[in-house]
Amino acid sequence: xxxxxxxxxxxxxxxxxxxxxxxxxxxxxxxxxxxxxxxxxxxxxxxxxxxxxxxxxxxxxxxxxxxxxxxxxxxxxxxxxxxxxxxxxxxxxxxxxxxxxxxxxxxxxxxxxxxxxxxxxxxxxxxxxxxxxxxxxxxxxxxxxxxxxxxxxxxxxxxxxxxxxxxxxxxxxxxxxxxxxxxxxxxxxxxxxxxxxxxxxxxxxxxxxxxxxxxxxxxxxxxxxxxxxxxxxxxxxxxxxxxxxxxxxxxxxxxxxxxxxxxxxxxxxxxxxxxxxxxxxxxxxxxxxxxxxxxx
Amino acid sequence: xxxxxxxxxxxxxxxxxxxxxxxxxxxxxxxxxxxxxxxxxxxxxxxxxxxxxxxxxxxxxxxxxxxxxxxxxxxxxxxxxxxxxxxxxxxxxxxxxxxxxxxxxxxxxxxxxxxxxxxxxxxxxxxxxxxxxxxxxxxxxxxxxxxxxxxxxxxxxxxxxxxxxxxxxxxxxxxxxxxxxxxxxxxxxxxxxxxxxxxxxxxxxxxxxxxxxxxxxxxxxxxxxxxxxxxxxxxxxxxxxxxxxxxxxxxxxxxxxxxxxxxxxxxxxxxxxxxxxxxxxxxxxxxxxxxxxxxxxxxxxxxxxxxxxxxxxxxxxxxxxxxxxxxxxxxxxxxxxxxxxxxx
Numbered sequence: 001x002x003x004x005x006x007x008x009x010x011x012x013x014x015x016x017x018x019x020x021x022x023x024x025x026x027x028x029x030x031x032x033x034x035x036x037x038x039x040x041x042x043x044x045x046x047x048x049x050x051x052x053x054x055x056x057x058x059x060x061x062x063x064x065x066x067x068x069x070x071x072x073x074x075x076x077x078x079x080x081x082x083x084x085x086x087x088x089x090x091x092x093x094x095x096x097x098x099x100x101x102x103x104x105x106x107x108x109x110x111x112x113x114x115x116x117x118x119x120x121x122x123x124x125x126x127x128x129x130x131x132x133x134x135x136x137x138x139x140x141x142x143x144x145x146x147x148x149x150x151x152x153x154x155x156x157x158x159x160x161x162x163x164x165x166x167x168x169x170x171x172x173x174x175x176x177x178x179x180x181x182x183x184x185x186x187x188x189x190x191x192x193x194x195x196x197x198x199x200x201x202x203x204x205x206x207x208x209x210x211x212x213x214x215x216x217x218x219x220x221x222x223x224x225x226x227x228x229x230x231x232x233x234x235x236x237x238x239x240x241x242x243x244x245x246x247x248x249x250x251x252x253x254x255x256x257x258x259x260x261x262x263x264x265x266x267x268x269x270x271x272x273x274x275x276x277x278x279x280x281x282x283x284x285x286x287x288x289x290x291x292x293x294x295x296x
Numbered sequence: 297x298x299x300x301x302x303x304x305x306x307x308x309x310x311x312x313x314x315x316x317x318x319x320x321x322x323x324x325x326x327x328x329x330x331x332x333x334x335x336x337x338x339x340x341x342x343x344x345x346x347x348x349x350x351x352x353x354x355x356x357x358x359x360x361x362x363x364x365x366x367x368x369x370x371x372x373x374x375x376x377x378x379x380x381x382x383x384x385x386x387x388x389x390x391x392x393x394x395x396x397x398x399x400x401x402x403x404x405x406x407x408x409x410x411x412x413x414x415x416x417x418x419x420x421x422x423x424x425x426x427x428x429x430x431x432x433x434x435x436x437x438x439x440x441x442x443x444x445x446x447x448x449x450x451x452x453x454x455x456x457x458x459x460x461x462x463x464x465x466x467x468x469x470x471x472x473x474x475x476x477x478x479x480x481x482x483x484x485x486x487x488x489x490x491x492x493x494x495x496x497x498x499x500x501x502x503x504x505x506x507x508x509x510x511x512x513x514x515x516x517x518x519x520x521x522x523x524x525x526x527x528x529x530x531x532x533x534x535x536x537x538x539x540x541x542x543x544x545x546x547x548x549x550x551x552x553x554x555x556x557x558x559x560x561x562x563x564x565x566x567x568x569x570x571x572x573x574x575x576x577x578x579x580x581x582x583x584x585x586x587x588x589x590x591x592x593x594x595x596x597x598x599x600x601x602x603x604x605x606x607x608x609x610x611x612x613x614x615x616x617x618x619x620x621x622x623x624x625x626x627x628x629x630x631x632x633x634x635x636x637x638x639x640x
Contacts (some may be wrong), residue, residue, distance in 0.1 A: 053388060055637075075391045082385035088304070089381070095303060102299045103390035139386070146390065 002029040004150050004182040005050055010059035012045050019045040021206045023059065027199070032176060034090060034193035034274050035186035037203035043186040044083060046203065047154050049186070051080045064149045076105055079148035083155045085139035089128030093121050096138060097145075104146045112145035119171075133164030139169065144175050151176075153185040157192055169196050190273040200272070202279045209279040210255075214272060221275050224265040225251040235262075242282030253278040297400035298391055308370065309408055316412050319358065323423040326351060335427035341430045341438060352427065352438065355420040359449035361414055364486055366409045369463020372478035374462075375635070376469030377614055398635045402466065402628060406459055413458040421450045429537045429606075442539035442606050444494040451613040456620030458569040461486050470634050493616070499541050501615040502608050505532070509599040511545070512589050527555050531599040537606035548596025556595070562588035 005027035005286045012020045020042040027033050037043050048054040049061060052069020061068060064077040087096060093116060101107045111229040116123065119137050121130070127138060136156055143151050153172075157165040173196055182208045187193050193200065197211055210217070221241065238260070241253040253270065260267050261271075270278070302309075330348060334340040344352075376396070378384040389468060424628045429440035436585070439446040447453070464485060469478035509515050515531040547553035561587055604612060 053385070069388075069393070072391050072393055072396075073395065080385070080389035082382060082389065084382060086382035086386050088383050088386070091303065099303075099387075100390065103297060103387070103392050105391055142386070145391070181468070274386050 003027060003062050004029045005061070006186070007061045008059055009047075010046075010049060010061055011054050012042075012054060013057040014169075015154055018206050020049070023208050025201060025208055026213060028178065028199070029182050032173075032183045033186070033199040033201060034190075034197035035184060035201045036190055036193060037186075037188065038280060042192045042206040043188075043203055044154055045206075047152055047184070047186060051078055051152055053080075053194075072105075076146070077149045079143035079146045079151040079155040081136075081139045081151070081156055084206045085096055085132075085136045085156065087127040087130075087135055087138055089126065090175060090275050091127055092123065093125050093127060093130075093138060094123035096127060096142060096280060097123075100145055101141045104244070106147040108145045108147050111147075112141055113146070115141045132159050132165075133161070133168065136160060136164070136168055140168065140172060140175075144179065147179070148181060150184065155186055155188070157187065158189075164191065169248045170287060172196065190276045194272045200276070202276055214275045217275060218241070218270065218272065220257055220279075221253060221255050221270050223251065223268045223270055223274070224255050224260060225249060225268075226262075226265045239283070240242050242278040253282070297396060298404065300387070301400050301404040305404060305408065307461055308415045312408075312412055316415050320419045321335070322351070323355075324571055327329050327423045330423065331426045334430070340427055344427070348427075352424060355424055356446070356449045359413075359417060359420055360452050363409075363458035363461050364490075365455055366413065366458050366485065367465045367486060368479045368482050370405050370409060371462040371465020372482050373475040374405055374466045374469060375477045376473060376478045377637075379470075379473045380475060394639075395632060398632060402463070402631070405462055405466075409458045409462050410455050414452075414455050415601060417449075417454040418453065424450070440537035440539070440606065441608060442537055442604060442612075444539075445496070447496070447539075447609075447612070448490070449499075449533075451521075451610065452617045453613055453620070456617035456624075457490070460620045460624045460627070462488075463624045463631065467631045467634070470639065478611050493619075497619070498612065498616060499604065501619065502604065502611045504541055504604050506600065506602050506604050508546075509533075509601055510593050511597065511599050513586060515599070516585075516589075517543075520631040527559060529555065529599065531601065533601055533603050533605070535606055539604040540601060541604065541608075542600065542602035544600055546598055546600045549598075554602075555592075555597075555598070559588060569628070 003026040005025065006151060007021045007025040008021055009022065010023040010025070011018060018156055023046065035043050035046065045054065049056055050063055050068060052074070064074070066077070068073055068078070068146070079248070082089050088099075091099070097109070097112050097116065100112060101109055106156065116138070119134070119141070121134060121138060128136065130138065135157075140153075140156070143153070156172075160168060169192065172183070172185075175181075183194070185196075197214060199211075199213050202209045202218065226249065228248055231243055231252065234252070234254065235256075237258055238254040238256040243250065243252045245251075253275070326348070333343060333348075337343050375384075378387070388394060424441075427438055428446065429442075431439045441447060441450045450458070461482065465478065465482040468481050468485070469475065472481065474480045509531050511529060511531060517530040517532050520528040520530070529545050533540060544552050545555060
């Protein structure tokens with residue numbers, strides 16, 4: 001697997017609090033990777049470490065074959081659309097494109113212009129007067145026209161209404177198909193990512209809970225329910241993600257590479273959203289297991 | 297990066313330079329007439345029009361506030377505003393390192409500030425040159441450019457102040473991350489420095505001159521009689537434009553001393569015994585004091601003067617400018633360090 005991001009034991013400490021702990025992670029090249037987790041899980045911290053806005057307290061990280069933000073050449077390889085898509089309120093749309101042209105060696109002016117035209121953004125409009133959706137599109141245009149190898153978007157659709165959200169993601173997917181870039185985007189809403197991601201990383205409580213290809217994850221995770229049973233009685237290759245019990249029944253979400261053969265269980269498939277939620281709920285279960293990477 | 301900085305700065309820059317240009321035009325128009333006036337009249341102060349005085353004081357006011365204003369309104373928000381609005385993330389997402397980003401911003405702002413204040417101070421120094429320190433025969437005088445307030449509004453020091461204020465504002469904005477509190481703190485620190493430097497630093501920037509003066513009718517500047525305390529004598533230096541730091545009477549051994557008790561007999565009783573605590577200037581009548589002064593001299597009393605002669609003006613100017621620029625360089629270094637290591 002070619003990786004665009006490789007992190008080993010990455011951690012970031014703010015005073016006494018660890019915003020990210022022991023993060024070992026590989027993000028594949030040429031894919032759309034979703035970074036999911038509840039608010040405050042450390043998603044922004046991880047993205048900023050990858051962009052190089054932050055330096056890690058411990059661990060190593062390599063992005064596009066170099067140290068993040070080491071120099072201008074490295075910066076040119078990584079595009080970043082920050083949370084709430086900040087733009088200069090006093091500058092016009094055209095000014096923002098000129099800014100991009102002045103500050104990026106690989107700037108693709110034709111793409112930038114045709115995109116703003118297609119989006120119906122008036123070049124003379126001040127960015128401060130754009131709607132949230134238009135501002136997000138402008139920020140995305142800047143990120144794409146920079147022609148990065150890896151484009152990182154931090155909660156790009158969080159502040160958008162459902163229609164603008166769908167439109168934004170559609171445009172993003174078109175651009176990804178067109179330019180063949182790797183994309184890493186974060187969200188706390190899984191349904192946003194379900195449509196666009198083929199790889200996910202689940203971050204809970206400053207730690208990576210699970211990471212892998214969506215198809216692999218869906219194939220190896222099952223919801224099983226049956227008579228009340230202790231988790232310790234499950235086969236060794238079935239790793240419990242979350243569990244819930246009633247007086248007579250147990251329901252587990254388990255991860256296992258092998259099919260589930262025990263006839264006592266009724267087995268059902270999981271959607272991505274359910275899978276991610278299981279990891280968020282089951283946070284108390286997992287932390288002692290060091291290897292959370294899905295085996296292939 | 298330069299284009300972006302220019303684009304962000306454009307409006308303010310045009311406004312500031314328009315004001316500078318207007319000031320220069322007014323001074324250029326009135327300056328030659330003033331120089332002619334000073335040339336023709338030995339006591340030019342007496343013939344100044346109210347308009348001239350307004351411009352003179354206005355020039356001092358402009359140079360007093362311009363560096364502080366530029367530092368507060370250009371320096372403090374320079375980075376703090378980008379942090380407040382989150383736009384630093386947009387610009388850091390481009391292919392420009394943080395160091396270059398800050399360098400472009402600072403370089404542009406420092407240059408714009410230095411040139412604006414440089415133009416102002418050149419124009420005002422030129423305009424005021426003929427009348428600085430002018431002595432009037434009756435009504436008073438204008439401050440010499442060596443005196444602490446005037447010194448700061450002439451020559452090259454205002455450029456140093458402005459650059460210092462700008463970099464101070466930038467660093468405080470970086471640390472506080474918010475424009476308005478940064479502006480307030482910048483103003484407070486700047487004012488403190490502006491008071492501290494003339495009080496404690498400037499007198500020692502260039503070694504001052506010490507001289508011992510025989511007290512006589514000719515050198516006497518005044519005798520101060522405090523209602524209860526002893527008399528104090530002050531004398532002139534050779535040139536009234538000098539900046540006198542210490543003016544005290546010493547005895548034959550060279551120790552600071554009060555005047556001998558017999559000296560009070562030389563003076564007429566202070567007028568207005570009704571207000572004994574008030575400080576009263578005593579104007580001694582001529583003749584009556586000569587004997588007293590000779591006796592003082594015979595007993596070994598001298599007046600010790602420590603002062604910066606007016607010939608030190610430019611040396612002091614450059615020394616103080618250098619001091620401020622060195623402090624500015626330190627602030628800039630800290631700003632770069634903070635941007636790279638501590639900002640996030």
